[in-house]
Amino acid sequence: MRADIITIGDEILIGQVIDTNSAWLATELNKVGFSVRQITSITDTPEHITNAVEDSMKESDLVIVTGGLGPTNDDRTKQTLAKLFNTTIALHKPTLDTIKTFLDGRKMPLNSNNFGQALQPVGAVILENTEGTAPGILFERDNTIVVSMPGVPHEMKAITTNKVIPFIKNKFNTVPIINRTVLTQGIAEAVLAETLEEWEESIPDYISLAYLPKPGMVRLRLSARGDSSPYINAEIEMLIDKLYSIIPDAIFGQEDDSLQSVIGEILAKKGLAIATAESCTGGRIASFITQIPGASKYFKGTVVAYSNEIKENILKVKKSTIDNNGAVSEPVVREMIKGICDIMDTDIAIATSGIAGPDGGTPDKPVGTTWIAIGNKNIQIVRCFCFGSDREKNMIRATQTALNMLRIFLEKSDCNYR
Numbered sequence: 514m515r516a517d518i519i520t521i522g523d524e525i526l527i528g529q530v531i532d533t534n535s536a537w538l539a540t541e542l543n544k545v546g547f548s549v550r551q552i553t554s555i556t557d558t559p560e561h562i563t564n565a566v567e568d569s570m571k572e573s574d575l576v577i578v579t580g581g582l583g584p585t586n587d588d589r590t591k592q593t594l595a596k597l598f599n600t601t602i603a604l605h606k607p608t609l610d611t612i613k614t615f616l617d618g619r620k621m622p623l624n625s626n627n628f629g630q631a632l633q634p635v636g637a638v639i640l641e642n643t644e645g646t647a648p649g650i651l652f653e654r655d656n657t658i659v660v661s662m663p664g665v666p667h668e669m670k671a672i673t674t675n676k677v678i679p680f681i682k683n684k685f686n687t688v689p690i691i692n693r694t695v696l697t698q699g700i701a702e703a704v705l706a707e708t709l710e711e712w713e714e715s716i717p718d719y720i721s722l723a724y725l726p727k728p729g730m731v732r733l734r735l736s737a738r739g740d741s742s743p744y745i746n747a748e749i750e751m752l753i754d755k756l757y758s759i760i761p762d763a764i765f766g767q768e769d770d771s772l773q774s775v776i777g778e779i780l781a782k783k784g785l786a787i788a789t790a791e792s793c794t795g796g797r798i799a800s801f802i803t804q805i806p807g808a809s810k811y812f813k814g815t816v817v818a819y820s821n822e823i824k825e826n827i828l829k830v831k832k833s834t835i836d837n838n839g840a841v842s843e844p845v846v847r848e849m850i851k852g853i854c855d856i857m858d859t860d861i862a863i864a865t866s867g868i869a870g871p872d873g874g875t876p877d878k879p880v881g882t883t884w885i886a887i888g889n890k891n892i893q894i895v896r897c898f899c900f901g902s903d904r905e906k907n908m909i910r911a912t913q914t915a916l917n918m919l920r921i922f923l924e925k926s927d928c929n930y931r
Contacts, residue, residue, distance in 0.1 A: 514687050516547040517569035520554045521562060521580035521590055522664060534579045534669055545678060546687025546738075547575060557581050559593040566597060570657045575681060580664030582647040584626035590661055591650065595634040598652045598659075605633035605648075612646045640676040644668040649676060658684065688738055693749050694725075695733040695756055696770055697763040698917040702726045705733075705760070712755055720749060728906045729913030762921055772916040773801045779923045780811035787919075788857035789815040790828055790849040792840070793867035793883055797912045813857040818849065828852030841866050841878055846886035847893050854889050861889050861923075863915050870904040881907050885915045887922045894922055 518538050524530040532554060539549045550573050555561040557580070569576040581590030595602055609631035616623055630646050633639050640649030640660075645668040652659045660677055662669045681687075697705065702724055706713075716722055716735075725732040735752060739745040757764055766775050780787060789798045799815035802808055816827055821840055824830040830848040838844045849864035867883030874880035881900040886893050896918065900910040 514547045514575065514685050515550045515573040516542050516575040516577065517550055517573045518552045519562075519565050519569065519576065519578045520552070520664070521557050521578060522554075523556055525554045525580075526556060534664065534666055537666070537670065538577055538579075538673065541673060541678065542575075542577075543690045543692060545682055546685070546689045547681075548690070557589055559589055559596075562590060562593045563597055566594070566659060570654070570659065574657060574685065576657065576659045577677070578659065578661040579669055582630075582650075582661065582663045584630055584646065591634065594650065594652065594659070594661055595637075598634065598637070598654065600635045600637065602632045603635050605631055605639055607641075608633055608639055608648050611641055611643075611648070615643075615646055638680075640672050642668055642672055643675070644671045648672075651677075651680065691737045691739055691745060691749065693735045693753065694768050695735075695753055695764055696730060696766045696768075697733065697760065698730045698765055698772065698913055700731065700760065700763045702731050705731055705763075708760065709733075709756075712752075712759055715755075716752060717748065719745075720752070728909040765917055765920055771801075771804075772913060772920060773805050776802070776916060776920050776923065777805045777808060777811065779920070781807070783923070785861055785923075786811055786813050786857075786859040788813045788853050788859045788862050790853035790862060790864040791815060791817050792819055792824070792849075792865055793869045794865045794908055794911050794915070795819065797908055798863055798865070798915055801912060801916060813859050816853060816856065824849065827856070829855070839878065841868055841882055841884060843884055843886075843895050843897070846884045846895060850886045850888050850893050851890050859889070861887070861919075863887055863919055865911055865915055867898075867900075867907070867911060869907045869911075870902055883907070883911045883914075885911065885918060887915070887918045892926075894918065 518535045520532050520535055525532050535552045542549060553565055555565050566576060578590060581588045612627055612631055613623055627646055634650060638651035640651055642648045645663060645665060647663045649660060649662040649672040662672050706724060713722060720735055720737045723734045725734055735749050737745050765772050791798055796815055796817045802812050818824045818828050821835055825832050828849050829852045830845055834844045834848055846864040846866050850862050853862045864886040868874050868878060868880050870880035879899060880902050883898045883900060886895045888894055898914060900907045
């Protein structure tokens with residue numbers, strides 16, 4: 514079964530809003546056996562809406578439209594679809610009751626715009642929205658389903674989960690698509706593919722592999738179409754087990770894991786406290802670590818030592834160390850580790866110092882040169898990297914690399930943390 518996703522709104526086309534709806538919808542549709550054929554973003558005009566929906570209906574069994582169902586005059590999706598499906602707009606009493614209940618709960622009056630959202634296409638299936646005032650609308654023609662939902666993500670997700678998915682599972686006899694994703698860090702895509710060449714050749718024809726790179730990591734997705742039978746899942750699990758034996762240090766998790774969540778679990782389990790001393794990463798490592806709820810159990814704080822004065826005066830890096838080696842050097846990050854552990858009284862720390870760019874590089878230390886240290890006053894693991902010439906990517910790669918170094922250190926080290 515094939516599905517198309519259409520997002521409506523000028524705010525998406527001009528880059529004012531990022532389309533996260535399509536990615537979420539594609540994932541959910543895959544789970545129930547739909548292959549997404551096409552994702553399209555269009556402007557909010559009747560002509561564009563009509564053309565996009567008609568074109569998708571020719572090719573796909575399911576068309577999902579998000580956006581353009583708001584209470585204002587610039588939201589035209591409902592009226593356009595009613596015309597496309599040769600029906601009229603009339604009061605839908607259950608929707609009006611839902612809207613009144615929703616507004617009463619927020620002590621808001623029912624105005625004319627809200628009342629207008631209770632006017633719905635006659636003959637369509639109206640999908641209750643428990644999170645807002647615009648319901649979803651479902652049309653059917655020639656065995657093709659067209660669903661229109663609000664563009665507000667939490668409203669769209671609620672309607673999809675509660676109404677759309679149950680409807681299409683009942684309507685279509687689909688075979689689920691099984692996706693398993695392994696997350697890696699520290700090996701470039703081309704090198705990773707070369708390393709996994711023999712493993713990749715062992716993958717059965719009915720299981721496909723995709724390399725999905727992004728700054729700082731590469732995701733490996735294994736996909737198969739089946740009924741989630743034990744045989745298919747066992748085959749994929751065996752392939753993943755082999756991966757762990759080939760690249761154990763590079764794999765930090767699966768599916769929705771993040772480096773910071775994995776690290777947080779280890780730190781909490783071991784009862785360790787951590788801090789960061791950051792120069793070129795500008796506090797990003799601390800920001801990543803504190804994205805995890807409960808990080809206060811193991812994260813004490815950070816010093817963003819962007820200038821040499823802060824390195825010397827706060828972290829107690831010796832001036833002679835900087836003068837003799839430069840701020841971007843192994844001796845400096847080692848002393849940063851010791852300084853931050855003293856200040857924060859932690860068991861372990863991360864330190865970074867590098868040349869993020871675009872300026873500041875030299876022949877000996879080109880842009881992208883980054884020293885990363887993991888450890889404490891007793892032991893430090895220090896490595897030098899050259900990430901490239903793009904400032905933003907350098908900062909992301911340095912952050913991800915430092916977190917992965919920390920993960921490996923925590924998993925393998927049995928040293929005296931104090």
